[in-house]
Amino acid sequence: MQLNTVDTKWVNQIFAPLRDPKLLENMFGYSTKEPWFFTEFTFLAVFGIFLVIYATLVQKNTWRKIYIISFSLFFYYKSSGPFLGLFALMIVSDYLFALAIENNQGIKKKILLWLSLSYSLSFLLYFKYANFFILNINSLFHTHFNDQNLFLPIGISFYTFQSISYLVDVYRNEIKATRNVSDYAFYMTFFPHLVAGPIVRAKDFLPQIFTPQIINAALYKESLFRILIGLLKKLFVADYIGKYVDIVHEAPANFSGAENLLAMYGYSFQIYFDFSGYSDIAIGIALILGYRLKENFENPYSSSNITVFWRKWHISLSSWLRDYIYIPLGGNRKGVFNTYLFLMITMLIGGFWHGADWRFIFWGFAHGLALAFHKAWSQFFPSKSNTRFSQIWGVILTFHFVAFCWIFFRAISFQSAFTSITQICTNFNWTDFGGFWISRSETGFMLIFAAFIAFLSPTLKDNFYRKIQTLPSFTWIILVLFVLQIIIQFKDDVVQPFIYFQF
Amino acid sequence: MNNSPKKPSRWLIVWAGLSILLPMMAIYIYSCSENAIKIGEIEIKQISGNQDVDLFIAEIDKTKQNPKKQLPKVILDSSGQFIDASLINDTTKHRILLIGDSEIGGLRYSINDYCRENGHKIVLAVEWYSATTFNFGRSDTIDKIIAKYKPSYIFMAFGLNELYARDLKARKIAANKLAEKLKGIPYAWIGPANWDEDFGINKVFESSAESGTYFMSKNLTLSRSKDGRHPDNKGYRAWMDSIATWVQTSAKYKLKMKVPKKRARPYLSPVIIINAAKYRGY
Numbered sequence: 001m002q003l004n005t006v007d008t009k010w011v012n013q014i015f016a017p018l019r020d021p022k023l024l025e026n027m028f029g030y031s032t033k034e035p036w037f038f039t040e041f042t043f044l045a046v047f048g049i050f051l052v053i054y055a056t057l058v059q060k061n062t063w064r065k066i067y068i069i070s071f072s073l074f075f076y077y078k079s080s081g082p083f084l085g086l087f088a089l090m091i092v093s094d095y096l097f098a099l100a101i102e103n104n105q106g107i108k109k110k111i112l113l114w115l116s117l118s119y120s121l122s123f124l125l126y127f128k129y130a131n132f133f134i135l136n137i138n139s140l141f142h143t144h145f146n147d148q149n150l151f152l153p154i155g156i157s158f159y160t161f162q163s164i165s166y167l168v169d170v171y172r173n174e175i176k177a178t179r180n181v182s183d184y185a186f187y188m189t190f191f192p193h194l195v196a197g198p199i200v201r202a203k204d205f206l207p208q209i210f211t212p213q214i215i216n217a218a219l220y221k222e223s224l225f226r227i228l229i230g231l232l233k234k235l236f237v238a239d240y241i242g243k244y245v246d247i248v249h250e251a252p253a254n255f256s257g258a259e260n261l262l263a264m265y266g267y268s269f270q271i272y273f274d275f276s277g278y279s280d281i282a283i284g285i286a287l288i289l290g291y292r293l294k295e296n297f298e299n300p301y302s303s304s305n306i307t308v309f310w311r312k313w314h315i316s317l318s319s320w321l322r323d324y325i326y327i328p329l330g331g332n333r334k335g336v337f338n339t340y341l342f343l344m345i346t347m348l349i350g351g352f353w354h355g356a357d358w359r360f361i362f363w364g365f366a367h368g369l370a371l372a373f374h375k376a377w378s379q380f381f382p383s384k385s386n387t388r389f390s391q392i393w394g395v396i397l398t399f400h401f402v403a404f405c406w407i408f409f410r411a412i413s414f415q416s417a418f419t420s421i422t423q424i425c426t427n428f429n430w431t432d433f434g435g436f437w438i439s440r441s442e443t444g445f446m447l448i449f450a451a452f453i454a455f456l457s458p459t460l461k462d463n464f465y466r467k468i469q470t471l472p473s474f475t476w477i478i479l480v481l482f483v484l485q486i487i488i489q490f491k492d493d494v495v496q497p498f499i500y501f502q503f
Numbered sequence: 504m505n506n507s508p509k510k511p512s513r514w515l516i517v518w519a520g521l522s523i524l525l526p527m528m529a530i531y532i533y534s535c536s537e538n539a540i541k542i543g544e545i546e547i548k549q550i551s552g553n554q555d556v557d558l559f560i561a562e563i564d565k566t567k568q569n570p571k572k573q574l575p576k577v578i579l580d581s582s583g584q585f586i587d588a589s590l591i592n593d594t595t596k597h598r599i600l601l602i603g604d605s606e607i608g609g610l611r612y613s614i615n616d617y618c619r620e621n622g623h624k625i626v627l628a629v630e631w632y633s634a635t636t637f638n639f640g641r642s643d644t645i646d647k648i649i650a651k652y653k654p655s656y657i658f659m660a661f662g663l664n665e666l667y668a669r670d671l672k673a674r675k676i677a678a679n680k681l682a683e684k685l686k687g688i689p690y691a692w693i694g695p696a697n698w699d700e701d702f703g704i705n706k707v708f709e710s711s712a713e714s715g716t717y718f719m720s721k722n723l724t725l726s727r728s729k730d731g732r733h734p735d736n737k738g739y740r741a742w743m744d745s746i747a748t749w750v751q752t753s754a755k756y757k758l759k760m761k762v763p764k765k766r767a768r769p770y771l772s773p774v775i776i777i778n779a780a781k782y783r784g785y
Contacts, residue, residue, distance in 0.1 A: 013535035041527060041550060048524025055516035215515050224522060247633045247779060250605065254632060254778055288519050412730045473518065481526035488530070488548050 030081035038281040039234055051288065058215075058290070065186055065209065068289065072189035076155070079195065083153035086123065087189075093119060094163050095184045098170045098177035113171045117164060124160040127152050132356035155195035157353055159188055161320055166202040168324055175203045183209055192286040196278055198296040198316035205291070212290030219287060221469050224476055226284030228483045233277030235487045237450050241270045244443045249410055252420035257428030259436055260420045262447065267410045268403040269450035272301065275314070301402070301454045304394030306370045307378075309402060321350050343375070344368040359408045359417065366405045395455075564706070577752045582761070586751050590759045594622070597758065600654035601628040602645060604661040606696060608632075608776075609734060613743035614658060615770045620763035625772035626652045633779040635665050636707075640677030644777075645684050656758055657688055662695030663732065665704045674704065678711035689756030690716055696742060697721040698732045715755030718746055740766070 017023060036043045050071055057063045077084045097116035101109055131147045138145055166187070169175045178184045186209050193200050213219060248255050248263035255263070279296035286293045296315050303309035310318045326346040332339040344365070351364015383390070404421075411417035437444050471479065533540075534549035541547070576588040599618060601607050608630040618625055629648060631638060639645055639661065649657075668674055692712040694705050701721065709717045723745055725738035734742055747760035 010536050014532055016535075041530070044523055045527040045531075048520045048522075048527060051520030051523070052517050055513045055520065058513060058516060215512060215519070217512075217515065220515050220519050224519065227523075251632055251778075254776060288516070473515070477522045477525055480522050481529060484526055484530060485547065488550055 030078050036075055036078040038278065038285070039231060047285070054289065061210070064212075065182060068191075069182065069185050069189055072191035072194060075191040076189065076194055079154045083151075086153065087159070090120065090123060090159070090163060091185050091188050092181065094167060094188075095178065095181045098167055098184070101167065101170050102177040109171065113167060116167050120160055120163045120167070123153075124156055127156060129352075129356045158197045158199055159194065161199050161317075161324075161353075162188060162202075165199070165320060165324060169202055175206065178206065190286070190291070192282040192289075192291075193293055196275075196282075197314075198279055198282065198293055199320050200293060200316070201320075204294060208291050213287075213292060215288070215290060217473050218469070220473060221471075221476065223284045223287035224480065225465060225468060226280045226287065228284075228480065230277040230280030230282075230284060231487060232483060233273040233280065236490055237446065237453075238270045238274035238277060240446050240490060241266045241443065241450060242274075244440060245270055245410065249412060249416065249420070252411075252416055252423055255423065256432040256435075257424045257426065258430070258432035260423040261428070262433075262436060263420070264403050264407055264424070265451075266443075266447060267406050268301070268399070269447065269454060271406065271409070272297070272454060273450060299454075299456075299458050301399050302395060302457075303398050304391050306367070306374050306398055306401065309398055310367070310371065317350070317353075321346050325349055340372045340375070343372050347371065354409070359411065359414060362414075363405050363408045366408070370401060580761075584761060585748060586759070586761070587757050590751055590757055593759050595655075595759070597623040597656040598626045598652070598654045599623050600626055600648070600652055600657045602639070602648075602657060602659045602661075603630065603693075604634045604663060605630065605632050605733060606660045606663055606693075607658075609736075609739040610658075610660055610693075610743055611774070612736075612767070612770055613740050615772065616763040616766050616768055617743065617747055617760050619768055620765075621759045621761055623656075623758075626654055628772060628774045629777065630774060631661075631777045631779060633664055634661060634777070635668075635779070636662070636674045636677040636681065636704075638779055640679075640681040640684075645681070648775075649684065649688065654688060656756065657685060657690035658693065659685075659690060660693035660695070662701075662704055662708060663698075666695065666697060666699055666701040668704055669702050671703050671707050675707045675711065678707055682711045682713065689758075691746070691750055691754055691756065691758070692717045693746060694718060694720045696723065696725055696734050696738070698727060713755060715753075718749050718754070720745075 017026075020026070038044075054064070054067065057067050073084060073088075076087060080087070094116065097112065097119070101112045101116065104112055134145045134147050137143055166175075166184075170177045178187075183206065187200070187202055187205050190200070190205070245263050245266045248259060249267075252260055252263075276297040283293045283295070294316060298312040298315065300309055300313035303312055326342055329342040329345060330338055331342065334342075345368075347364045347368030348361060349364070351360045351362070351367070354360040354363070407420055408414070408417045411420060468479075530550060533547075536549070539546050539549060577585050578588050578591070580586050580591060599614070601611050601614060603610070607628060611625070611628045611630075615625060617623075627648065629645075631644075639659075665674065692708060694708055694717060695701070697705070697720070705719060705721050709719065720742065723742060725734040725742055727733065727738060728735040744762070747762065750758050751760045
C-alpha cells in the first residue's frame with residue numbers, strides 16, 4: 001500500500017510538466033535570459049526527438065532541408081525572439097545581393113559588393129558597437145549623446161562574417177550564387193554553427209546540402225563521441241574551473257599573486273575547454289545529420305610559437321581574418337612595412353570582433369605585436385635546428401604569453417586586469433600555493449587535469465578515440481548515460497553560458 | 504577520423520536519437536523520485552529542472568504565513584521624515600553588526616553615515632566575498648562572531664551570487680539554519696540588489712526570515728557599477744535610503760535611522776574581509 005502511494009506520487013511528479021499551465025509558453029516561448037544552449041538538458045532531449053523524426057526524412061532532399069531550416073529557425077527564436085525577423089531579412093537581402101553581384105560586371109559589380117557588405121555590417125555595427133562609439137565620442141568631445149538600450153542578437157558576429165565570406169566569394173567567382181533562397185537559408189541558419197560558430201564557408205558547406213554524408217556506424221560513434229567529449233569539456237572542466245576564476249576576478253586585489261596566477265592559468269584552460277567543447281558538440285551534432293564542419297581547434301596550447309598558435313586556435317576565425325582582411329589588404333605583397341601594418345590591422349579587428357571594449361582591442365593589439373615580432377625574429381634568425389629543448393621552451397613561452405593576454409580578455413576592466421598583474425608581480429609568495437591547495441584542492445586537481453589534457457599529444461588522444469570506437473553501437477546508450485551522470489555529479493547547479501555566446 | 508560510409512542506415516539515425524533521448528528520460532524520471540540512490544557513501548545526484556524550482560516556489564507560497572497586518576503607527580516628524588511613533592523618543596544606541604557578501608562592502612559606508620547620525624555604533628562589518636547562503640548557514644563563523652561582538656542589531660545583505668541558483672531546496676535548508684543563528688537578536692535581512700530576475704532565491708530568503716524582517720530589494724532601480732551587477736556609490740546610497748525608511752517604519756525590529764545630514768563620513772569601525780574562495784567556513 002505504502003509502495004503504491006510512493007509510486008503514484010512519483011508518476012504524478014513525472015507528468016507534472018504536462019499539467020503546467022505554462023507548458024506551451026515554456027515550449028514555444030523565447031527567453032533572451034535562457035537561450036537554448038547545447039548543454040541544456042531540455043535541448044538535448046528535444047534534439048533526440050528531432051533525430052528520430054529526421055530519420056524518416058533523411059532521404060527526401062526537400063523535406064530534409066525544410067525540416068532542418070525550420071528547426072534551426074526555432075532554435076534561433078528560442079534565444080533571440082523577434083530578432084529572428086532581422087536575421088531572415090539579412091538572409092533574403094544577401095541572397096538577392098549575391099545574385100545581383102554575379103549578374104553584373106566591372107564597377108557595377110564592385111559597387112554592389114560594397115553596398116551589400118555595408119548593409120550586412122550595419123546590423124553588427126549598430127547592435128554591437130553603437131554604445132561603444134557613443135561612450136567614446138562623449139568622453140573625447142564632452143558631448144552628451146545618450147547610450148542605447150540594445151540587446152545583442154545572439155550569434156550576430158558569427159553569421160555576419162559568414163554572410164561577408166559568401167558575398168566576397170561570389171564576387172571573386174569562387175562560388176556560384178545559390179539559385180534557391182532555401183539553400184542559402186540552410187547554409188546560414190544551420191543550427192549547429194548558428195550561434196557561436198565555427199564560422200563556416202559557403203564553398204565548404206553548400207556542396208554538402210545536396211550530398212550529405214551517409215550515416216554509418218563509424219559516423220554515428222564519431223558524432224556521439226564528439227558530443228560527449230564536448231559536454232565533458234564544457235560542463236565538467238570549464239565550468240568547474242570557471243567558478244574559481246570568477247571569484248578571483250571579482251576582486252583580484254583580495255587575492256595573493258599566486259592565486260591570481262592560478263586564475264590566469266585557470267581562465268586559459270576555461271576558455272579553451274569552453275569554446276573547444278562547444279565546437280566539439282557543434283561538429284558532433286552536424287555530423288549526426290550528415291554534414292561535416294571543419295575543425296576549430298587543434299591542440300593550440302602545444303604550439304611552439306604564436307604564429308602556429310593562431311593556426312590552431314579558433315581556426316575558422318583566424319583563417320577568415322587571413323582570407324578576408326589580411327590578404328585583401330595586401331598581405332605580404334606590398335613590402336615589409338605594410339606586411340606588419342596589415343598584420344596589426346587584422347589582429348586589431350580580430351580583437352574588436354570579440355567585443356566592443358578597449359580590453360579586446362588591446363588583446364588584439366598584443367597578439368598582433370607578438371605575431372609581428374615572431375615574423376621579424378624568424379626572418380632575422382631563421383631556425384637552423386628544431387631541437388626538443390627549443391620546442392618545449394617555445395611551447396612554455398607561447399602558452400605564458402597567451403595566458404597573460406587572457407587576463408585582459410577576462411578582467412572586468414583595465415584597472416582590474418592591472419590589479420591582477422600587479423598582484424602576480426609584487427605579491428607573489430610560493431607558500432601561497434600550499435594555502436590554495438589546502439582550501440581548494442578540488443580546483444587544484446581540476447587545473448592539473450585540464451593542463452594534462454590540453455598538452456596531451458594528439459596521437460594519444462586519437463588512440464583513446466580508436467579504443468572507444470571499438471565499443472559496439474548498442475553499448476553507446478550506456479556510455480551516454482554514464483557521461484551525463486558524471487556531469488550531473490560534478491556540475492554546478494547554475495550552468496554558465498558558453499563564453500563565445502557573448503561575441 | 505575520416506570515414507568512408509558504405510552502409511546507409513536510417514535506423515542508425517533513429518538509434519542515435521534514442522541514444523540521447525533514452526538516457527535523458529532515465530535521468531529525468533530518476534530526478535522525479537523523492538529517494539536518491541546511494542552507492543556506498545556516494546549519492547547519485549538528481550537534476551533540478553525548471554519545473555522543480557517552480558513547484559518548490561509554489562510550496563513556499565502555500566506555506567507562507569499571512570499574519571494579520573497591523574498598520575504601523577507612522578508619523579511625520581519635525582524634519583519631515585516618516586518614522587514609527589515608538590521611535591520618536593528612542594535614544595537607544597545600538598551595537599550594529601553587518602554581515603554579507605560584496606554588497607555589504609558597498610553598503611557599509613552608507614550604513615555608517617546613518618549610524619553616526621543616529622548614535623549607533625557599527626561593531627564589525629563582515630564582508631564575505633562571493634559567499635552564498637551555504638557559507639553563512641552551514642558554517643559556525645557567524646555564531647562565533649555574534650558571541651564575540653554581542654551586537655544588539657544585525658544588518659545582513661547577500662544573495663547577489665545566487666540569483667540564478669536552482670538548487671533552492673538545499674539553499675532553503677541553509678537559510679533556515681542561518682535564521683536559527685539570529686534568533687533572539689533583532690535583525691534586518693536585506694535581499695540582494697537584483698540586476699536580473701532571480702529563480703526564486705528571494706522567496707527562499709523571505710520564507711526563512713522572521714515575518715517582517717526581510718527587505719525585498721529586487722524591485723529597486725539602482726545605478727550600477729561598470730560590472731553591471733553591483734550598485735555604484737550612488738546606487739548604494741539610494742538603496743540604503745530605502746532600507747532606512749523601511750527599518751524605521753515597517754520592519755518588525757524597528758531602528759531609528761533618520762536621514763544623515765552629512766554623507767560620506769569616514770568609516771572607522773573594524774572590518775573582516777573573507778574570501779569564499781579561500782575560506783568556505785564549513
